Amino acid sequence: MNATYDVIVVGARIAGATLAWELSRIGLRTLLLDRADFPSDTLSTHNVYANTLSKFREMGVLDELLATGTPLYNRAHVNFEGAVIDGRFPPVDGIDGCLCVKRKYIDDILFRHARSQPDVTAITGFRATGLLRDADGTVTGVTGVSREGQVQSFSAGLVVGADGRRSSVREWAGAERRLSVPTDYASYVAYVDGYDQGGERFVEFYKQGDKLAIAFPTSDSQYVIGFMFPLTDAARIARLRDEPESGLRALAEEGLSATALPARLRSASFAGRVRALLGYDNDWHQGMGRGWALIGDAFSFKDPAVGQGMHDAVFGAGLLAKTLSGYRPEDWRRAWEEMSARYEEGMRDKLMSRFEIGCQMTRNAPMPQELLAAYRLIGKDEQATRVFLGMYNYASEPGDIDREVGRLLAGIQAPGA
Numbered sequence: 001m002n003a004t005y006d007v008i009v010v011g012a013r014i015a016g017a018t019l020a021w022e023l024s025r026i027g028l029r030t031l032l033l034d035r036a037d038f039p040s041d042t043l044s045t046h047n048v049y050a051n052t053l054s055k056f057r058e059m060g061v062l063d064e065l066l067a068t069g070t071p072l073y074n075r076a077h078v079n080f081e082g083a084v085i086d087g088r089f090p091p092v093d094g095i096d097g098c099l100c101v102k103r104k105y106i107d108d109i110l111f112r113h114a115r116s117q118p119d120v121t122a123i124t125g126f127r128a129t130g131l132l133r134d135a136d137g138t139v140t141g142v143t144g145v146s147r148e149g150q151v152q153s154f155s156a157g158l159v160v161g162a163d164g165r166r167s168s169v170r171e172w173a174g175a176e177r178r179l180s181v182p183t184d185y186a187s188y189v190a191y192v193d194g195y196d197q198g199g200e201r202f203v204e205f206y207k208q209g210d211k212l213a214i215a216f217p218t219s220d221s222q223y224v225i226g227f228m229f230p231l232t233d234a235a236r237i238a239r240l241r242d243e244p245e246s247g248l249r250a251l252a253e254e255g256l257s258a259t260a261l262p263a264r265l266r267s268a269s270f271a272g273r274v275r276a277l278l279g280y281d282n283d284w285h286q287g288m289g290r291g292w293a294l295i296g297d298a299f300s301f302k303d304p305a306v307g308q309g310m311h312d313a314v315f316g317a318g319l320l321a322k323t324l325s326g327y328r329p330e331d332w333r334r335a336w337e338e339m340s341a342r343y344e345e346g347m348r349d350k351l352m353s354r355f356e357i358g359c360q361m362t363r364n365a366p367m368p369q370e371l372l373a374a375y376r377l378i379g380k381d382e383q384a385t386r387v388f389l390g391m392y393n394y395a396s397e398p399g400d401i402d403r404e405v406g407r408l409l410a411g412i413q414a415p416g417a
């Protein structure tokens with residue numbers, strides 16, 4: 001046994017590094033572990049909205065994120081089946097923008113920031129291989145292997161799985177899977193140079209039939225483009241395996257022909273490798289048990305089309321730290337049920353509405369005509385557009401959009417009223 005901590009965090013990207021920072025603020029001795037080294041990449045389109053940027057400002061990393069040269073932008077162009085909503089995101093905490101920093105930069109910045117905090121010890125190149133438990137089954141630590149092949153164990157009052165979508169900590173802890181909706185879509189991510197939007201940079205969201213695409217302005221003057229089409233399209237998946245670049249161009253030309261994407265791609269060049277995610281579940285797990293907890297994708301993975309995973313990782317880290325701060329570490333053993341009820345309720349209250357939207361978007365089903373009619377109405381009204389886009393950065397809630405649509409409908413029924 002090497003050392004004892006209050007908390008061990010397995011996984012040191014956005015969820016784990018943010019949690020280590022939060023735990024340092026409340027004076028908990030924390031061991032932050034990752035099998036990876038930083039800087040390093042991971043699959044994502046990595047866009048965050050103003051609400052998450054506000055948190056990054058509080059953490060003291062926003063300036064370093066902006067110093068990567070990644071452009072802040074605040075306009076969105078949405079085209080769902082020809083219903084166009086084009087406008088500006090509402091500000092949150094005085095921040096008027098969105099940022100899409102490549103993971104090789106953002107995870108490294110967050111990791112270095114966490115590692116520099118008091119009471120945080122960080123080890124990379126260490127793969128956790130199992131949990132330690134005491135006689136009554138409570139988790140008491142982690143065992144694993146260093147890059148040099150040395151087996152080491154560390155003990156703590158709490159082990160947190162921040163180890164991603166296919167979390168091992170979750171599996172070892174035996175966390176219950178509370179909800180699971182498999183996706184109908186295959187997802188592909190590509191970086192491009194020379195994607196010309198004709199001036200101002202903005203995000204594009206497209207849905208045409210059974211194809212979806214998102215384009216975000218990102219670091220290194222590039223755009224990151226996410227493409228989605230049905231998993232049942234085996235011929236397209238085979239083509240993309242053999243000819244990723246021409247396959248994605250063909251997908252845009254054939255499947256997203258009514259949008260601006262194919263023309264913009266024609267003048268752009270692909271940079272680096274196209275990456276795929278062939279199938280995933282939108283899932284929601286038990287968040288805490290005796291001696292363990294889960295945050296980030298380990299707790300809940302949601303369809304990338306809603307672009308909320310990184311926000312949820314940051315929010316979950318804050319909520320878990322807040323939950324723990326209500327108890328002294330020596331009291332945790334008698335308070336698991338109470339703490340886990342608080343933590344899970346907080347996660348549900350904040351995140352479930354977007355998780356449910358993700359579960360709808362993950363199904364390959366036509367958008368209802370009433371919904372498209374509502375989007376057309378919203379697209380014609382600046383206030384309604386801001387409220388709609390505020391869903392992405394939590395400036396508004398689904399009920400606010402319903403009220404906006406009600407207002408617009410009332411205006412149609414009683415013109416001039």
Ligand SMILES: Cc1cc2nc3c(=O)[nH]c(=O)nc-3n(C[C@H](O)[C@H](O)[C@H](O)COP(=O)(O)OP(=O)(O)OC[C@H]3O[C@@H](n4cnc5c(N)ncnc54)[C@H](O)[C@@H]3O)c2cc1C
Nearest residue numbers: 011014015035044045046047128163164296297304309310
């Ligand atoms: C195609 C795609 C597009 C996306 N686009 C967006 C987007 O635009 N915006 C957004 O907000 N979200 C997006 N997401 C979701 C977002 O990427 C995730 O929510 C986010 O990465 C979760 O962060 P995390 O820290 O929980 O996990 P991860 O980023 O997966 O990090 C987990 C870490 O745990 C480490 N680890 C795993 N197992 C072990 C072990 N046994 N021992 C030690 N270390 C271990 C790994 O090395 C890794 O570094 C997207 C996801 C995908 C797949």
